[in-house]
Amino acid sequence: MNKFMELLGEKLMPFAAKLGENRYLGSLRDAFMLAFPLTMFGSIAVVLMNLPFWSDSTKETLQLYLGSAQSATMSIMTVFVVFGIGYALSNYYKVEAIYGGAIALASFLILTPFFFNSEKGELITGALSLDRLGAKGMFIGMITAFVAAELYRFFVGRNWTIKMPPGVPPAVAKSFAALIPAILTLSIFLLINIFVQALFNTNLHDVIYTTIQKPLVGLGSGIVPTLIALFFVQVLWFFGLHGQIIVNSVMDPIWNTLMLENLDAYKAGLPLPHIITKPFMEVFTVGLGGSGMTLAVVITLAFFMKSKQSKEIGRLALGPGLFNVNEPILFGMPIVLNATILIPWILAPLVVTLFNYLVMAAGIVPPPTGVAVPWTVPIIINGILATNSWLGGALQVVDFFIVFLIWYPFLKLVDRSNLARENEATQE
Structure with missing residues (x-):
């Protein structure tokens, strides 16, 4: 077992480190973080508009007045991601980041059709x-942003810029440099857009x-x-x-896309097309005490173990753990x-995630x-908010006990070892 873990560490850690330092993945992560507070604002509006105890007339009124909050944030999330990628990647290359973001966004809009068919089948032009x-x-949007930022950096790197004389205000000089x-x-x-439209009669x-x-x-x-x-998340954390x-x-580009498709269906009153989405991964994995669903572990250590070391670690980690911050237990237990x-650390999230998927697929929990x-x-609050149903919170309670049952025998072994060392120290 030890040899296997050493081999896995030798092969996996360098690859994972390079992946974490990759400029494109880093830019993508930063772009989604840029969109996060905006989508959060939109999510609050959606929750307020669809509280289960509202009457139909109240929901219609709230959607009339609050609908723009969601339309201006979550519904156009790609706009923020595109700008964020252009900005973050340009910043990595040490070129004017604000222009990198703006050029990426403009490039995306050039490829975007300014027409669509209405619900009645009418062609609407001059609109997005x-x-x-x-x-x-x-x-x-993501592909365009990466390519646009690379092109912008390439042209700047070749010094194909207009340099203004000294004394010109910096904002003006930067604007001309980016021209x-x-x-x-x-x-x-x-040209790409013209080529695709002319030759293939479609759009990119x-x-x-x-x-x-x-x-x-x-x-x-x-x-x-x-x-x-999820398996790789657990192994990397180990x-x-x-x-x-x-x-x-x-995975965020996929999970966030699935999230937005669910949101569109939810707003339209249609069945939700996906179970696995970004909120599913956040609420029903991280939302149970952080990575590895460790809230049950923390509570078990604090209240069900006998050794002082186990109890102290559990009680110190309890406060942060309630808010899904679990670094104290990750590095304190360790x-x-x-x-x-290792077995419960990897097994518990996989078992719970599979269980949650099957329960939702069966229609027991939305x-x-x-x-x-x-x-x-x-926990529980986030489950209710994510599903707009008390069943989401109830499912997390069941998840909690599944994690507890998987972890308990292993924690008991650790506690016995700690207790034996404490007894030896006392006798000395």
Whole structure:
């Protein structure tokens, strides 16, 4: 076992470290963090509009007055992600980041059709469809932002810029410096758009959505890829690497797209198309005490173990654990590099996630509606908010006891070892 863990550490840790330092994944992570407070605001509005005790007339009134809060945030999440990628990647290259973000956004809009068919089948021109700026446009938005930022950096790096004389205000000088790189970058995307429209009588949005986004999202919504992703989160954390950040950098585009598709269906009063979404992964994994669902572990240590060491660690970690911050238990117990508890550390999240998926697939508990819930919201409350049902909170209570049952025998072994050492120290 020890040899296997050493081999796994030698092979996995360098790869995971490189993945965590990758400029594209880092830019993508930063872009989603930029969108986070905005989508949170939209989520609050959605929750207020759809509280279960409102009458239909009250819901209609609230949607009339509060609907724009959601439309201006979550429904156009791709806009913020595109700008964020352009900004973060340009900042990595040490070029003017604000222009990198603006050029990326303009490039995305050049590729976006300014027409759509209404619900009645009428062609509406000179307007943008919200789904192009939200779930449906997520992948082309990300691809466009990366390419636009790279082109902008390339042209700036070649010094294809206009340099203003000394004494010109910095804002004016920076604007002129970005002029030629911006024109060249936007021209390339305009030519791409003309080429696709003229030769294929379509638009790049639909091409990317059909060939890339739809298959990837379909794959990412399955339980097997989700369990594989969760397995790597746990393994990376075991070696002291932030598994959540590393794996989420890869999976967030898929999970966030699934979230937005659920939200669109929820707003329209349609059945929710997906079980696995970003809120599912946040609320029903991290939302049970942090990575590894360790709230049950903390409470078990604090109140069901006998050794002073176990009790003290559990009680110190209890406060943060209630708000899903579990670094005190990860490094204080420790869980990191502790082969004794490797089995429950990996097994518990996989078992609970599979259980939750099956329960929701059976229709016993509704899946998350697409509302983004802050990961620091305590257990039960976050489950209710995510599903708009008390059943979401009840499911988390069941999850808690599943984690408790899996962990208890292993924690008992650790506690006996701690107790034996304490008794030996007392006798000396």
